[in-house]
Every structure is written in C-alpha cells, then in structure tokens.
Amino acid sequence: MKLTKQHDAVAHEDGIWSVAWIPETQSLLTGSADESVKRWDVTDQGLSEAYKQEGHGLGVVSVAAHGSGHFAVSSALDSLIRVWDVNEHTNNLSVIEMAPTETWTVAFGPAMEYIDLAVSGGTRNTVVLWRIGDGKTENVGELSAPTAAAESKAHKREQFVLSCAYSPDGTRLAAGCMDGSVAVWDLGTSKLLGRCEGHHKPVRSVAFTADSRMLVTACDDMHLHMYDVESCKLIEAFSGHESWVLSVAMHPGGSAFASGGSDGRVKLWDIATRSCVQTLTADHTDQRSACFVGREVNAPQGFSTENAF
Secondary structure, three states: OOOEEEOOOOOOOOEEEEEEEOOOEEEEEEEEOOOOEEEEEEEEEEEHHHHHHHHOOEEEEEEEOOOOOOOOEEEEOOOEEEEOOOOOOOEEEEEOOOOOOOOOOOOOOOOOEEEHHHEEEEEEOOEEEEEEEEEEEEEEEEEEOOOOOOOHHOOOOOOEEEEEEEEEOOEEEEEEEEEOOEEEEOOOOOEEEEEEOOOOOEEEEEEEOOOOOOEEEEEOOOEEEEEEOOOEEEEEEEOOOOEEEEEEEEEOOOOEEEEEEOOOOEEEEEEOEEEEEEEEEEEOHHHHHHOOOOOOOOOOOEEEOOOOO
C-alpha cells in the first residue's frame, strides 16, 4: 500500500479545517474557516467544485458524511450543526443549535436505517447524541467523560471534549479530551467501559480499527496511541511526527491508518508491523490545513492510495 499525490487545488479562501469522503462516490467535502462547506468531484482531470454550502456564521470546524452516501453534516464556531442531503444541498434535514464551544466535532453512526449523530460537547465535557428521522430531530442521550479521581483540585487538568467517533459495528463510542484522556462507552447500555490513559495533552482525533477492537488516538504530544477497546489498555505508542498530531484516519480494510500533523507531514502506518511505512510532506502553507487532513476521511486531501482508502 502506498500514498501518491494525485491532485492539487486552491479550494477555499481561508484554511481548510476538515475533510470527508462521501461513501460510494468519487466526491469529498471540505469545511473551511471561510464559513463554507464545498463538495468536490474527483476526476482524472482534477478536482471540480460541485457546489458551495453556505449558512454558517463562523468557521466550519468539522464535516462528516453518512455511510449511505446520502447525507452530510457540518458544525461551526457559530454553535450550529447543519445536516443536509448530499445531492440536494439546499435541502436541510435538520439545523441543531447548541451552546458555544459545544459543536467541536460531529460524527455519524454506522446505522443505515436512521441517522445517528454524535457531537463532542466541548466545555460541558460530554458527547451529545442525536437521532434524525421521520421529519424530526431527537436528543437521545448525553455521555459524560470522566475525570481522573486522583487529581487534586489544585492540579486538576482542563476538561474539554474535542473529538469523537463511533465504532464500525455501532456498539461503542469514543471521545478524546483536552486533558489527554480518552473515554469509551458501550452504546447499548450507555455505560462507560473505561478511560484510556497515556496522553498528557489534547487528543484531537480518534478512530476505531475496522474490526472495532482497537482505537487509535492522535495527540498534541506528537504521538499516536493504540488501545484495546474492551480493556482500555495501551497496546502501542507511535512516534515520528515532529509536532502536534491532530488527525487520524483508518483504512476500512483494517490494514493501515494515516495521520496528519502540524509538522506538515502525512504518515502511513502498518497495523500488523506497527511501524511507519511512508512519510509524505504536504504542500500546505496553513498549519491547520495540514493538521486536519484526514479527520473523518478515508484518505488525506490531495492524496490517493493504490489500494484505495
């Protein structure tokens, strides 16, 4: 497996903060600090802008596409979450308003018969769960991330949920926090399975392996960690980035994952050997654009794989 650069494009007037491939298509979504989301069709000739989705009042920090390939969601610093039809982008299925700093990351659940949506709750230290269907949007739960019991009030680390992800089998949900911890819940019971530890800085991105048995985390401490989901025990620590690791994306076949860092590098990691097999330098001038490449996507922006992600 190898990453090769395929296309370049000036996609937005400001930095791109999030990218997502639309399943079953050759199209992707980009969310930008310029307050817009764009859909791009990938062809042999390059990237072609299909449409520009507007409506947010501040920078778009997270975008995701539903597994059916029919729906998309974006969240922004204006505290709004917008869910729309991918092909009829003017058709908003739902607009959810939350409190400031509570819309940091959005993630669709894997179920096809309805739309489940998880939203990392920022300063509330929660992940809020929504279900969209039959013309209505319901708040179906709220999961609270635990704090370390051993921490004293004087040395208590800041709590802020930055990232979240569903397991591919739909049974688990994980969230990365500002204090370096990662919480894992059983969605059937809403009970906390455990708290993954080892990081000591913000965990910006989390991704489950294809078999839902392991979780990979990307952190400002320049490391990625791999945890056993059931026990929340650390399996492996990956080093190699020279600055914050803010993005991780899993290969659906389960053999590899990619990471993007503020060092301007994209790395490809082999899960079997637990080693870096390729490093590419992204031609970005904006640090955040490079950092967030790969979040909620199967392949980093501007790259393709021989065995397609």
